[in-house]
Amino acid sequence: MSGAELLLIALGGAFGAVARALIDFAAARAGWLAEFGTLTINLIGSLLAGLFVTLIVERTMVPLEFRQFLITGLLGGFTTFSALSLHLSRQITAGDAVGAAAYAVGSVALGAMCALLGAVIGRAL
16 A cells, blocks of 8 residues: 555545544534434445445546545544444443444444445436
8 A cells, every 4th residue: 555545544534533523513512412423423424435435436436546535534534333332332331222222223224224325326426
């Protein structure tokens, strides 16, 4: 991997992390539970992943060089599996196994639907 590719990944990660922080901040200000901010971030990231992969791989509307920037960097810095895992562990520790299960299944199912929707949008462009 070249230095230029690593720089693109780092820049994408920085932008993604800042976007995630802004959404987390807005969700907290709106009075949302942290889980809903994380869910929102992960669903947006799933939608964008489906869109970006479709535009890069199937449509070649985005130069291949930006794959690392967009997917590994931007979406890697934006989405947050570790935060999802932390929220789940806290729910389980608090004795809310049903809520944790609903959050886990809902996050995965809705994330997959968002990725599919992103791919559909990408194909429509």
